[in-house]
Amino acid sequence: MSTRGFTGRRPPETTRVRLPPGQSLTEDFPVLQIGPNPRIDLDTWRFTLRAGSRPLKSWSWAEFGALPRTRWSGDIHCVTQWSKFDTAWEGVSVDDLLADAGVDAPTAFALAEGYDDYTTNVPFADLTDGRAMVATHYDGAPITSDHGGPARLLVPHLYFWKSAKWLKGLRFTQKDEGGFWEMRGYHMYGDPWREQRFTGD
Amino acid sequence: MIEGPRLPWLDATIVGITPITHRVKSFRLAVTFDRPAVAGQHVEIRLTAPDGYRAQRSYSIASAPSRDGTIELMVEGLPKGEVSGFFDGVAEVGDTLELRGPIGGAFVWRPEDGGPLLLVGGGSGVVPLLAMLRHRAAAAPHIPALLIYSVRAADEVLVQDELVRRAETEPGFDLMLNLTGDGGRRIDAALIGEALERLGAPRHTFICGANPFVGAASDLLVEAGLDPRTIRTERFGG
Numbered sequence: 001m002s003t004r005g006f007t008g009r010r011p012p013e014t015t016r017v018r019l020p021p022g023q024s025l026t027e028d029f030p031v032l033q034i035g036p037n038p039r040i041d042l043d044t045w046r047f048t049l050r051a052g053s054r055p056l057k058s059w060s061w062a063e064f065g066a067l068p069r070t071r072w073s074g075d076i077h078c079v080t081q082w083s084k085f086d087t088a089w090e091g092v093s094v095d096d097l098l099a100d101a102g103v104d105a106p107t108a109f110a111l112a113e114g115y116d117d118y119t120t121n122v123p124f125a126d127l128t129d130g131r132a133m134v135a136t137h138y139d140g141a142p143i144t145s146d147h148g149g150p151a152r153l154l155v156p157h158l159y160f161w162k163s164a165k166w167l168k169g170l171r172f173t174q175k176d177e178g179g180f181w182e183m184r185g186y187h188m189y190g191d192p193w194r195e196q197r198f199t200g201d
Numbered sequence: 202m203i204e205g206p207r208l209p210w211l212d213a214t215i216v217g218i219t220p221i222t223h224r225v226k227s228f229r230l231a232v233t234f235d236r237p238a239v240a241g242q243h244v245e246i247r248l249t250a251p252d253g254y255r256a257q258r259s260y261s262i263a264s265a266p267s268r269d270g271t272i273e274l275m276v277e278g279l280p281k282g283e284v285s286g287f288f289d290g291v292a293e294v295g296d297t298l299e300l301r302g303p304i305g306g307a308f309v310w311r312p313e314d315g316g317p318l319l320l321v322g323g324g325s326g327v328v329p330l331l332a333m334l335r336h337r338a339a340a341a342p343h344i345p346a347l348l349i350y351s352v353r354a355a356d357e358v359l360v361q362d363e364l365v366r367r368a369e370t371e372p373g374f375d376l377m378l379n380l381t382g383d384g385g386r387r388i389d390a391a392l393i394g395e396a397l398e399r400l401g402a403p404r405h406t407f408i409c410g411a412n413p414f415v416g417a418a419s420d421l422l423v424e425a426g427l428d429p430r431t432i433r434t435e436r437f438g439g
Contacts, residue, residue, distance in 0.1 A: 001249065003299075005291040006250055008256050008283060022255070030412070034433060036423050036432050080259060081245075184305075
């Protein structure tokens with residue numbers, strides 16, 4: 001059923017085919033987060049891979065900077081209904097992190113953990129084979145604090161709440177454990193093309 | 202896995218439209234949620250064109266959670282806004298649109314969460330804070346609360362009469378209205394300091410507004426010594 005008097009402003013076809021259902025294109029880069037930006041000092045910054053509570057490998061900022069670099073460009077989709085096209089990121093792929101740690105496939109699931117105590121779950125398979133990175137640069141410059149710098153997760157094929165800001169580590173878990181938003185009604189997986197915004201979508 | 206029923210799209214009928222300022226209108230919608238609402242939450246609105254094209258946007262709920270089967274939204278009529286333009290220029294009492302909600306589990310306050318409660322709103326970011334204030338007055342008037350409300354100009358203040366009346370008649374509610382335009386000032390450490398002195402140390406702080414406002418306010422509050430874990434933020438715009 002249509003809404004009386006609503007005609008809408010359709011974006012051009014070239015835009016529409018790139019927009020998942022319910023999304024609108026933005027030229028801005030909106031900022032969404034649950035609280036204040038955490039204060040992060042690069043001298044004490046660490047990134048840690050864990051299996052459960054057991055640390056597998058930890059890198060300082062300097063050690064992290066020596067890892068192989070990966071670039072990705074493409075579209076990102078936020079559950080708050082904006083999408084942004086042709087975003088350019090650079091960082092270290094999760095594949096390269098695992099290789100440097102000498103770890104193969106620890107478990108089927110992972111929780112990304114932020115310095116602000118934010119968490120979000122992503123299946124292991126969605127983090128590997130070039131599908132995710134720990135990004136340090138956006139559009140050629142270090143990622144600002146507002147956008148999750150110095151390092152954030154980038155899992156661009158899922159809604160952007162999965163791309164945790166101010167990342168301090170990945171914890172591999174035996175079970176699919178919901179993170180901050182997943183425990184508050186948001187979808188466990190979050191595929192924008194299947195419009196998996198909320199539990200049950 | 203977390204299982205639960207899908208959040209359904211519901212028909213909502215506009216039962217009242219009231220101008221709030223020259224740009225913002227209040228819309229009262231008749232809708233029955235299948236789950237209880239919490240102050241601070243939002244809804245998604247979906248409009249459908251005759252050919253099936255749809256536009257979808259989120260709006261904060263201004264009304265306190267209630268069982269009267271209605272909610273209030275406040276929509277700023279942006280000339281370029283696909284959905285806000287519809288609300289401003291087309292929508293009439295009796296129209297039905299689609300809505301789903303209530304949504305959001307972080308930027309929310311329940312009476313049992315306690316206080317003191319510090320609310321910091323910039324511009325139309327005051328809307329979800331208004332839901333908290335209205336809920337506090339109805340359900341937990343003993344909880345101290347202070348609203349810092351920063352607006353460019355006096356004619357852009359939403360529900361000023363209600364806020365002033367609440368500040369005058371509700372013990373424990375304190376209002377700091379801050380105009381930033383025309384010789385006014387942006388919120389700064391002195392203003393935050395005064396608010397904390399008047400309220401006491403807040404147990405929960407909620408900040409909502411445009412991105413630069415929320416960033417500045419949360420930095421000031423962390424510098425003033427608040428535990429970041431007690432501060433929740435919601436932002437709109439780039």
